[in-house]
Amino acid sequence: MSTPSFLLVVTVAVLYSSGFYLLLQRSLMRVVFGILILGHAANLSLLLTDVAITLPPLLGGREGEMSDPLPHAMALTAIVITFGVTTFLLALAYRVWLGDENDEVPDDLEDRRISSLTEPEDSS
Amino acid sequence: MEAFLHYLVPLPVVLPLFAAGLKFALGVRLQRLSQAVSVVALAAVLVIGLVLLFGVDAYGPQVVQVGGWEAPIGITLVADRLSTLMVTVSSAITLCVLVYSVGQGAADQEEATPLAIFYPTFLILVAGVSNAFLAGDLFNMYVGFEILLTSSYVLLTQGGTAARIRTGSTYVVVSLVSSVIFLVAIGLIYGATGTVNMAQLSVRLGELPVQLQLVLQVMLLLAFAIKAAVFPLSAWLPDSYPTAPAPVTAVFAGLLTKVGVYAMIRTQTLLFDNDALNGVLLWAALATMVIGIFGAMSQNDIKRLLSFTLVSHIGYMVFGIGLASLHGLSGAVFYVAHHITVQTTLFLVTGLIERRGGSTSLNDLSGLAKLSPMLGVLFFLPAMNLAGIPPLSGFLGKLGLLQAGVREGTPLAYLLVAGAVLTSLLTLFSIVRMWNYAFWRDPDDGRPVALGTLLESSEDDSVMGPSSPAGISVVGGTRPPIGIGGKAVMTSDVFPPLMLAATVALVVLGVAYTVFAGPLIGYSEATAAELLARTPYVEAVFPGGVR
Numbered sequence: 318m319s320t321p322s323f324l325l326v327v328t329v330a331v332l333y334s335s336g337f338y339l340l341l342q343r344s345l346m347r348v349v350f351g352i353l354i355l356g357h358a359a360n361l362s363l364l365l366t367d368v369a370i371t372l373p374p375l376l377g378g379r380e381g382e383m384s385d386p387l388p389h390a391m392a393l394t395a396i397v398i399t400f401g402v403t404t405f406l407l408a409l410a411y412r413v414w415l416g417d418e419n420d421e422v423p424d425d426l427e428d429r430r431i432s433s434l435t436e437p438e439d440s441s
Numbered sequence: 442m443e444a445f446l447h448y449l450v451p452l453p454v455v456l457p458l459f460a461a462g463l464k465f466a467l468g469v470r471l472q473r474l475s476q477a478v479s480v481v482a483l484a485a486v487l488v489i490g491l492v493l494l495f496g497v498d499a500y501g502p503q504v505v506q507v508g509g510w511e512a513p514i515g516i517t518l519v520a521d522r523l524s525t526l527m528v529t530v531s532s533a534i535t536l537c538v539l540v541y542s543v544g545q546g547a548a549d550q551e552e553a554t555p556l557a558i559f560y561p562t563f564l565i566l567v568a569g570v571s572n573a574f575l576a577g578d579l580f581n582m583y584v585g586f587e588i589l590l591t592s593s594y595v596l597l598t599q600g601g602t603a604a605r606i607r608t609g610s611t612y613v614v615v616s617l618v619s620s621v622i623f624l625v626a627i628g629l630i631y632g633a634t635g636t637v638n639m640a641q642l643s644v645r646l647g648e649l650p651v652q653l654q655l656v657l658q659v660m661l662l663l664a665f666a667i668k669a670a671v672f673p674l675s676a677w678l679p680d681s682y683p684t685a686p687a688p689v690t691a692v693f694a695g696l697l698t699k700v701g702v703y704a705m706i707r708t709q710t711l712l713f714d715n716d717a718l719n720g721v722l723l724w725a726a727l728a729t730m731v732i733g734i735f736g737a738m739s740q741n742d743i744k745r746l747l748s749f750t751l752v753s754h755i756g757y758m759v760f761g762i763g764l765a766s767l768h769g770l771s772g773a774v775f776y777v778a779h780h781i782t783v784q785t786t787l788f789l790v791t792g793l794i795e796r797r798g799g800s801t802s803l804n805d806l807s808g809l810a811k812l813s814p815m816l817g818v819l820f821f822l823p824a825m826n827l828a829g830i831p832p833l834s835g836f837l838g839k840l841g842l843l844q845a846g847v848r849e850g851t852p853l854a855y856l857l858v859a860g861a862v863l864t865s866l867l868t869l870f871s872i873v874r875m876w877n878y879a880f881w882r883d884p885d886d887g888r889p890v891a892l893g894t895l896l897e898s899s900e901d902d903s904v905m906g907p908s909s910p911a912g913i914s915v916v917g918g919t920r921p922p923i924g925i926g927g928k929a930v931m932t933s934d935v936f937p938p939l940m941l942a943a944t945v946a947l948v949v950l951g952v953a954y955t956v957f958a959g960p961l962i963g964y965s966e967a968t969a970a971e972l973l974a975r976t977p978y979v980e981a982v983f984p985g986g987v988r
Contacts, residue, residue, distance in 0.1 A: 340618065345610055352617050359624045366632030388631065391580055395624055398587050402617060405594055409610050416603045422610065 325365060332358035343421045345410045352406065356399035363392045446496040447503040450520045453486045453528050453571035461564040468557070476543050479560050483536040483567065490529030497525045498964065502971075502981035504577070512982050513638050517577030521978050522968040523774065524574040527703055530778045531574070533950060534695050534785050535567045537943040541789055542688040544939025549930055559599060566592035566692070573700050577982060579627050579637040582704065586623065586668070590616050593697060596689045597681065604684045612681035619667035626660035633657070640982035643711050643975055655717055661708045662718065669701025671759055672729035675752045679736065682751075683744035683801075687792025690744065694751050695785030699777055702758045706773065709762050710972040720853065722763030727857050730756030730864040737871045743791050743801040743879070746871060750827065751784055753864055760857055761842050768845035770969035775962055776838040779826075779954055783835065786823040786947040793819070793944060794879065799890025799932045806879040807887025813934060817880055822948050824876070826955075828869040834954035834961075839865055841962065892932055 332354050339351030367385040374386035460482035467475045497503060502521035506512060520528070542559070569588030576582035594616075598609035631637055633653060634645040646654060663674075670678040678698070682690050709722075733753025740746040758780070761773025791801060797813050798806045810817045822833075829835040839861065846858040878887075954961060971977050979987060 340614070348614055352614065352621075355618070355621045359621045359628070362625050363628040363631075366628050388628070391627070391631070394580075394584065398584075398591075398620075402591060402594070402613070405591070406610075406613060406617075409598065409606060409613065412601055412606045413610060416606065 325361065329358050329361045329365065332361065345413055345422055348422065349403065349406045349410055353399070353403055356395070356403070360392045360395050360399075363388045363395065443496070443500045446493070446500060447505050447520075449489050449493055449496075450503050450505045450518050450575060451507065452489050453532065454518075454568050454575065456482045456486055456489075457564040457568040457571070461561040461568070464561045464564070475560070479539060479564055480536070480543070482564065483532060483539055486567070486571070487529070487532040487536055490525065490532045493520055493525045494529050497522055498967070502977055504981045512577075513636055513641055516581050517638060517640075517982055518575045518581075519577035519640075519978065519982060520575055521981070522964070522971050523703070523706065526774065526778060526964070526968065527574045527699070528571055530781050531570050531696050531699075532567070534781055534947070535563075535570075535692060537947045537950075538688045538692045538785065538789070539563060540946075541691075541792075541940050541943035542686075544937040544941075544943065545686075545688065545792070547939070548937035558595065562592045562595045563692075566596065570696060570700060574703060577639055579630065579639060579642070582639075583620070583623055583627060586700070586704075587620060589697065589700065590620065593693060597685050597693070599686065599689065608681040608684045611677055615667065615677040619664045622660055622667075623664035626657060626664060629660070630657055638982070639707070639711055640979045641987055643714070643979055644987045646712055647714055651715075651717075654713060654715065658708065658713045658715075658718060661712070662705060662722075665701045665704040665708065666725070667701070669698050669705060669759075670729075670752050670755055671725050672732055672752070672756070673725070675729065675733065675755075678752055679745055679748040682748045683742065687788060687795065691785045691788035691792070694748065694788050695781045698751065698755060699758075699781050702755065702762075702773075702777055705759070705762055706770070706972065709765060710770070711975060711978060714975070716765055719763050719765050722759055723853055723857055726756045726759035726763055727860045728756075729753065729759060730860050734864045734867040734871070738867060738874075740871075741803045743794065743803065743806075743875060744788070746803075746875065747784070747787055747791065750868055750871060753868070754780055754784075754827070756864065757839065757842055757861060760861060761845065763857075764845050764849055764854065766845055766849060767966070767969050767973060768841065768848055770972055771962070771966040772838065772841035772845050774965040774968050775834075775841060778961070778965075779834045779838045779951075782947060782951050782954065783823045783826045786944065786951055787820075787827065789940075789944045789947060790816070790820045790823065793936055793940065796930065796932060796936065797934060798879070800888075803875065803878040805888045805890070807882040808880070808884025810880040811884060819944055819948055820880070821876070823951050824872045826951050828872050829865045830869070832955060834951065834958060837955070837958050837962070890932055892934055 336351050336353075336355035336358055339347045339354065342348060342351070366388050372382065372384045374384050374389050376383055460478050463478050464475050467478070493503065497520055502519055504520075505518045507516040507518060509515070539560075542563070546559070566589050569585050569590075569592060571585075572588060573582055573585030576585050594609065594613050597612055598605050627637060630642065630646070633649055634642060636642060636645060646657070649657075667674045667677075682693055685693065709718075730753050733749055733751075733756060737746050737749035737753060740749060754776075757776050758773045761769045761771075761776065763769070793816060794806070794809065795801050797816060798809060800806055826833040826835045829839045843858050843861060846854045846861070
């Protein structure tokens with residue numbers, strides 16, 4: 318059994334780390350980009366499951382001549398889902414920006430209210 | 442009868458989807474016909490669920506190979522005891538919530554745009570939930586999760602008011618991360634075993650090296666624990682649920698977290714036959730219960746308080762899963778059914794409280810017991826049920842779990858038993874606090890809102906920015922919009938009959954669990970035995986044996 322291309326593995330690793338890094342930012346737009354990159358990383362790792370990924374699926378017809386079509390089908394489904402959700406997220410980010418002129422993800426208001434109760438009153 | 446039973450299995454998925462399409466075709470012109478379509482579709486799903494419930498109990502798991510493709514290749518739908526029970530309970534809940542929202546939509550005269558989207562989206566959500574329960578392979582389960590999550594994004598941000606967009610974006614991002622983890626786990630599992638069929642996986646995963654098994658198991662549990670809001674991964678829930686309109690919060694709180702719990706049960710029983718992670722699950726259950734209920738105690742808003750009790754009571758179910766014994770699983774299954782119903786009921790009642798009292802803040806509400814005794818009864822029964830007062834079903838569910846813990850007999854199990862009892866007491870404390878403030882206080886002690894007041898959402902844009910800590914309003918906080926489409930609502934002491942009828946039906950259902958507790962516990966024990974044996978499920982999918 319051969320191993321998948323080293324370059325592909327490195328690509329997936331880089332995509333994951335940059336995706337999660339962007340996800341942890343405060344700006345919603347960056348978070349959306351993070352989600353996009355994570356989606357790509359997930360789809361690529363689906364393709365990594367097949368060692369013969371360089372061969373075309375279904376052509377050839379015998380094992381060894383073609384790649385496994387199932388990861389392709391799964392990646393296709395996942396791409397469609399990621400696409401739809403990204404569109405929705407972009408619309409959300411636009412609405413946040415319309416309301417606020419900035420798209421930072423704010424804290425939970427009620428949590429801040431409760432934690433403010435425990436702090437001594439600031440006289441200033 | 443038996444030969445035709447399996448034809449019913451795809452219907453809980455197909456019918457709501459079909460009804461949603463039909464509603465889009467009908468458009469906004471034939472309102473009444475369109476409402477009737479959705480109610481009939483969900484009522485039919487409920488009937489099918491009940492038929493399957495008895496059928497599966499008598500004849501064993503029912504399997505459909507969609508399109509006639511045999512199991513490892515095609516899409517398999519499996520209805521065993523657990524999935525049928527979940528489908529039945531969820532269809533009962535969604536039917537009631539649908540009727541409630543029809544009543545609310547009619548009363549608020551929100552016939553226009555937002556509502557034209559609300560009902561079809563709700564139906565698609567139901568289809569996704571059923572698909573997740575019935576899926577016989579992991580990838581189909583992922584698709585079911587995506588269907589229900591995508592419709593939940595739309596429902597949560599209905600109307601597009603600032604508060605809903607703010608909480609909605611957090612919810613969407615958290616859910617997407619969990620979906621990505623799930624998807625990657627499926628990819629890795631396929632790479633390691635060459636299949637995504639759960640029956641086949643139950644054999645093949647066991648043949649993998651132990652460390653690899655552990656990685657896959659942790660990834661799946663992580664994805665599902667985010668959805669189920671198990672403690673370290675639960676922070677998103679109390680922030681995102683309360684701003685949605687009452688029917689949406691009700692079905693989210695009742696149902697969506699339980700889909701995660703269902704998937705955890707499947708992972709721990711069908712897919713992986715080891716007990717390596719049971720200890721971790723037990724600790725997570727303890728933290729979820731205790732920390733969740735501490736959160737509930739400090740809340741002043743009924744919706745947020747209930748969201749925290751929701752998180753805390755997920756801990757009970759994880760407790761049962763972590764024990765992994767016959768009695769533990771049986772207790773967890775019974776508790777899931779009970780908790781879906783009770784939590785949904787409480788959120789629907791909160792919607793009614795909001796219409797009567799004009800607020801859900803405990804600072805504002807007062808004297809409801811005098812002003813509206815009916816609300817008192819509707820709130821009291823499910824609230825006591827949640828706290829686990831004998832003889833209600835919440836008590837029976839907790840008792841089952843406690844007995845399972847004692848039977849286990851390890852120090853950790855005893856610690857969890859203690860934690861569960863403490864949580865139960867503190868739940869009672871939170872509920873008594875709500876009751877004292879909102880219902881028993883003198884009507885003049887709070888800040889009563891006169892009848893006929895227009896409740897507009899009082900969102901201050903300056904509060905939204907992170908740069909303005911001064912914008913924290915200390916009393917009451919921001920008032921989220923109430924109407925389904927985010928419109929203002931008039932306070933009134935007359936409830937729309939459909940809203941009331943749906944709430945009463947759910948309260949009665951909650952009490953029915955108590956009355957029929959014997960057969961129900963019998964059923965959940967049979968479910969647990971079937972889950973632990975694993976063979977009935979596998980043999981139903983592969984009658985000729987697994988390769």
